[in-house]
Amino acid sequence: MEAPNFKSLKDIDTSFSLMRLFMLVVIIGCLGFSSAISFWAFDAVEKSRQKVYVMDGGKSIMLAMAQEHNMNRPAEARDHIRVFMKAFFELEPDENQIKNSIKEASYLGDESVGRLYKDLSEKGYYQNLIQGNVHQKVEIDKNNIIVDFTQSPYKFRAKGREILIRETTITVRNLVVEGYLIDVARTDNNPHGFQIERFLPVDNTDIETVNRNNQSTY
Template identity: 65%
Template sequence: MNANYFRTLGSVESSFKLLRIVMLSIIVAVLLFAAVIAYWAFNSVEASRQRVYVMDNGKSIMLALAQDHNINRPAEAKDHVRSFLKLLFELEPDEKQIDASIEQATYLGNKASVVRLYTDLKEKGYYNQLIQGDVHQKVEIELSGIQVQMDQSPYYFRAKGRQVLIRSTNVTVRNLDVEGYLIDVARTDNNPHGFMVERFKVLDNRDIETIDRAPDSDKLNL
């Protein structure tokens, strides 16, 4: 009977050893699985951060792979400058639209630069002339027309393009030559590129030409 008793104890002990081995195997497998998932998730997040989307002339989205941060910042800087200029100068004869565009511009440029320009134009009656004259103001500027010096912060930029004022009787084309500086700031929903324009200055905004429109013409291709 003692022999049977010891055989039973040995069998129970073997079962416990087998159970421990199985449990340890399961725990190791779960930890390995969790490690693989964590590694995959980390790589996915890092890969998503390596993409920068830049609007290409407002028509399509250009995907810039940010394998090197220094390579993509110039592209973001140019798009930031163009977005800033469109908010400042691409206006409709609507007071609410003008105020909303200027307010949005303050997210991309410091208020000193934006408010100074806005106040100066407003005091000259510029915005009232747009509204009363039913003038639609557009900005034509290519990324190739924007130069940014990224070797030292603040980053100096200069941008050249055209400003088009569309009236019922004619279209006036103006030269648009501006300069300023960019500083790095935190990215936000209102400032996705993480730049801020400062010391903004209009260098040249002279009329280039005025094109008469036919009285019954609704559109003019420029």
Template identity: 50%
Template sequence: MNTNRSTAPFRYLTNLEDSFRLIRVVAIGIMILSVAFAAGVAWWAFDAVEKSREKIYVLDGSKSLTLALAQDMNVNRQAEAKDHIRAFHRLFFNLDPDETAIDAHIREAAYYGDASVMRLYSDLREKGYFSQLIQGNVIQKVEVDSIALTGSQSPFTIRTYARQLLVRANTITTRRLVTECNLIDIDRSDNNSHGFMIERLKVLENLDLETITRD
């Protein structure tokens, strides 16, 4: 009996030391897990912020928001180049028989290219092309069929294959339109959201394909 009583305090101390050791292990484990969790949250937050910085929103002509990646512009540069060309052709070749409307379209199209755009406009004007549209009450529309792009980055060489529709009161004439130009990078602006400039624009082909009578 005396022996058990003399050893009891030692057993109590041993159990107490084991308990403290267990508490320390648990506390250290909790600290490690907390640090790991905090590091994970910090990494997730940093990654989310970086991804958000890679995205910008550009307001296009149809008043819709288009998502663009800002970090690596070359990823979608070819697609932007083709869209720039389509937009230019719509502005330059979609014409109503109204001098004010024609002038407004040409002024906007001029932001898409260099002096070669205005030279083409001047040549057509001197030949009386726009006067004929107005006097004949002709509506001109363009439909881009395909765009052949050479090069993986600016400067690009572009050849555009399209159809022109000349809508008159009694007939519709379809023309084959082929244009060629170079495309170089410039700073983006409100008037040129793609950041491209058309150079050395020329019409390679503009031939009548057919004329049909309207019902």
């Protein structure tokens, strides 16, 4: 009987070892390539989420960064509150002006705004403005509008002054309000994309009343 060829067996074993090594290298290479593709795809998707395309009058497309948009939300929230307070509290002794102004404010808030308007109407507040020929102005400093963006809905507190101008006197009142903001879709009537909830005046006390003959015009 012919003796086994140990050299041939050794060559076969070496070949199998090299084959296993080659397959291992191929598998590792495939895994590395797949990981790189996955990372690239994830990065591309993440970057695409940061881009918003806006139609400019149907003629051209402008590119806006979503990240910059989100950074601007606190400023938009403060302006939303300021615009609302101007619409709700800055009134003239004119029934149509009051209704239109309250309607403008209602687009920026929920039913709590309507309830407050109804309550003031039933108490004769607006009728007294008209009959007394009272011009009601509001001074709101954006630095006195605080919005907590750590949790949604976003709680806010705003401070300002309410000025009631009558024929012979000027009355200055504190105006402190609280409420919450939620994100909603932007519309022509609500360009900031916020809605005020649970709106509540917490301080509307008189500061002073002066005679107009002794005070400069507001």
